[in-house]
Amino acid sequence: MRLGVLASGSGSNLQALLDACRDRRIDAEVALVLSNVPGARALERAAAAGVPTACLPSRGQPDRAAYDASLVDRLREAGVGLVCLAGYMRLVTATFLSAFGPGEASRGCPRIVNIHPALLPSFPGLHAQRQALAAGVKVSGCTVHFVDEGTDTGPIIAQAAVPVLDGDDEPALAARILAEEHRLYPAAIGWIAQGRLSLQGRRVLLDGAPAPAPPLRSPDLRAGEVA
Amino acid sequence: MRLGVLASGSGSNLQALLDACRDRRIDAEVALVLSNVPGARALERAAAAGVPTACLPSRGQPDRAAYDASLVDRLREAGVGLVCLAGYMRLVTATFLSAFGPGEASRGCPRIVNIHPALLPSFPGLHAQRQALAAGVKVSGCTVHFVDEGTDTGPIIAQAAVPVLDGDDEPALAARILAEEHRLYPAAIGWIAQGRLSLQGRRVLLDGAPAPAPPLRSPDLRAGEVA
Numbered sequence A, B: 001m002r003l004g005v006l007a008s009g010s011g012s013n014l015q016a017l018l019d020a021c022r023d024r025r026i027d028a029e030v031a032l033v034l035s036n037v038p039g040a041r042a043l044e045r046a047a048a049a050g051v052p053t054a055c056l057p058s059r060g061q062p063d064r065a066a067y068d069a070s071l072v073d074r075l076r077e078a079g080v081g082l083v084c085l086a087g088y089m090r091l092v093t094a095t096f097l098s099a100f101g102p103g104e105a106s107r108g109c110p111r112i113v114n115i116h117p118a119l120l121p122s123f124p125g126l127h128a129q130r131q132a133l134a135a136g137v138k139v140s141g142c143t144v145h146f147v148d149e150g151t152d153t154g155p156i157i158a159q160a161a162v163p164v165l166d167g168d169d170e171p172a173l174a175a176r177i178l179a180e181e182h183r184l185y186p187a188a189i190g191w192i193a194q195g196r197l198s199l200q201g202r203r204v205l206l207d208g209a210p211a212p213a214p215p216l217r218s219p220d221l222r223a224g225e226v227a
Helices: A012-022 A041-048 A064-077 A094-099 A128-135 A170-193 B012-022 B041-048 B064-077 B094-099 B128-135 B170-193
Strands: A002-006 A029-035 A053-055 A082-085 A112-116 A139-146 A156-163 A197-200 A203-206 B002-007 B029-035 B053-055 B082-085 B112-116 B139-146 B156-163 B197-200 B203-206
Touching (some): A012 A041, A012 A170, A029 A041, A128 A139, A139 A170, A139 B156, A156 B139, B002 B012, B002 B041, B029 B041, B029 B064, B041 B053, B082 B170, B128 B170, B139 B170, B156 B170
Parallel strands (some): A082 A112, B002 B029
Antiparallel strands (some): A112 A139, A197 A203, B197 B203
8 A cells, every 4th residue: 555644844754654554564555745844854754765845835825725726736646546644744635535535445545544642532633732731641651543624533543541640741641642743653554554544433443343452551540559 | 538429320430549549549538428419329438438428419409609618618627638539520610619629628629629531632421432432443441630620631640541342332331431540540649639730731740841742733624634
């Protein structure tokens, strides 16, 4: 399966995908990396891995649909079958969604995925880790989901949990979650590449039936001292 | 510390508290069990443990403040220092909240706690497990929190996570979460009995006061697809 990765920033999740493809841990290859930010570190990472890149600056592009149409053109030219958002700091338009919507080969699943640094539906949108700290939760994590028209509202493919510790600041929590992201995103994309996912309402099923537990870390927070 | 437990149903979390007190795993005793439902199994469990009970039927009691005032009277008579909601299917009124609000001995923490079968802030209110299944999350769990005027919105004391499996129905998920509830609730109440918790904004701290969390700027939820 040919992946197109969209990234605006450092691209550490892109790196996790590049590594997983290189090491044959998933049956996929990164065919194209697109960024809307000139000089994004993600572009350097792609180049270092020998992957084609394109940068289409979004700044000063008021026509979002036209911008997305140009992205879609590039992705199609590259033969991309699955679009992976990886720190892509823009909402995708209906133009984009319809170009990579559900297909027969994808068993009715959309062909755009995203990773978000919270246990959705908690803390969608920007600064998820900061939101989690302000809310005082003791468990947070990350979510891989199909992309729909909302902000981080699409069907959930996989989640991983991490503890939030009393002394955490935003960078500390973000780093703990990021380590799980780097594990979870390649795993989820590997399932898609193998055609193992299907949709049942808003539930994403692995192998169409009861499935092994998703990766789950630190199932227990602040318990066990007494019990 | 003398606990007053309010329960409307089977009282399995009450049982976990009774057992933890009996076995001296926590430095507390259940001084009174109140129910709003005649014949609730929770009342039988309390009686079997030799704990005083009272049943004040809430049905046909339109004056909620007056009803809560009568509960508060009973709890005060029993010398209750901490109110534990355990499957209590009513919202408590301001009357109740002010009677068991923050005090000096509680280090500024409210003196009413609740346990909820979801990872709050996801899925507050009724049928949390059903909500989680409908949303298609892969991780859920339970939350012990202080009670405030909202529905399951108070400061979070402890959380435990469990996987949601593809084949889960509501009873299966509820049972998996319940096993964690029975561990987490006594643990959290044990910390309160030891005076180990304090509040810093909405964050509940165990044994101290680390650096304050960064303030939450109002997130622009439409600005970014990925955070």
